Amino acid sequence: xxxxxxxxxLENEDIEELVxxxxxxxRGDSSKxxxxxxxxxxxxxxxxxxxxxSLISAPGSVILVYKETVIKGCVYLHQQKAxxxxxxLTVAPDQxxxxxxxxxxxxAEGYAREHGCTSIVMTVIDVRTELIHWYMxxxxxxxxxxxxxxxxxxxxxxxxxxxxxxxRKELEVITKx
Numbered sequence: 001x002x003x004x005x006x007x008x009x010l011e012n013e014d015i016e017e018l019v020x021x022x023x024x025x026x027r028g029d030s031s032k033x034x035x036x037x038x039x040x041x042x043x044x045x046x047x048x049x050x051x052x053x054s055l056i057s058a059p060g061s062v063i064l065v066y067k068e069t070v071i072k073g074c075v076y077l078h079q080q081k082a083x084x085x086x087x088x089l090t091v092a093p094d095q096x097x098x099x100x101x102x103x104x105x106x107x108a109e110g111y112a113r114e115h116g117c118t119s120i121v122m123t124v125i126d127v128r129t130e131l132i133h134w135y136m137x138x139x140x141x142x143x144x145x146x147x148x149x150x151x152x153x154x155x156x157x158x159x160x161x162x163x164x165x166x167x168r169k170e171l172e173v174i175t176k177x
Contacts, residue, residue, distance in 0.1 A: 034093030
């Protein structure tokens with residue numbers, strides 16, 4: 001896969017900028033400018049610098065950022081044997097519907113293949129039907145599995161009962177002949 005210079009692993013000096021981006025895309029009034037908001041579902045922040053440090057320090061984990069002068073999007077990836085967990089796919093609210101999310105999804109799939117993964121799995125809040133349908137249009141399928149939403153304020157404080165559904169996409173194995 002051809003590497004695009006706009007997508008690269010998160011650098012430590014960019015963590016604060018990333019925290020602001022993620023929180024602006026998911027929570028508060030700024031998030032309502034985009035279609036990925038969780039502001040009506042959850043109170044509190046989506047993440048903080050400590051959580052981001054924890055994510056990227058875990059073995060097999062990386063956050064890829066899409067950056068043009070400033071960070072406009074990101075995706076968290078964590079290799080779990082032959083599967084790659086995908087989370088926190090984020091695009092700045094004023095940049096949504098410009099293809100950045102699709103581009104990050106393609107980069108994640110390329111990363112998965114490069115690391116020998118045969119599938120990508122993710123969890124999505126069950127009431128986020130528009131987001132679930134977006135992933136389904138990109139080849140992800142519900143597995144039928146659900147997971148409880150964490151009872152942990154660092155993930156947000158639910159305004160209603162929430163759970164996650166698990167989506168999976170099987171990847172074609174590309175052999176080099």
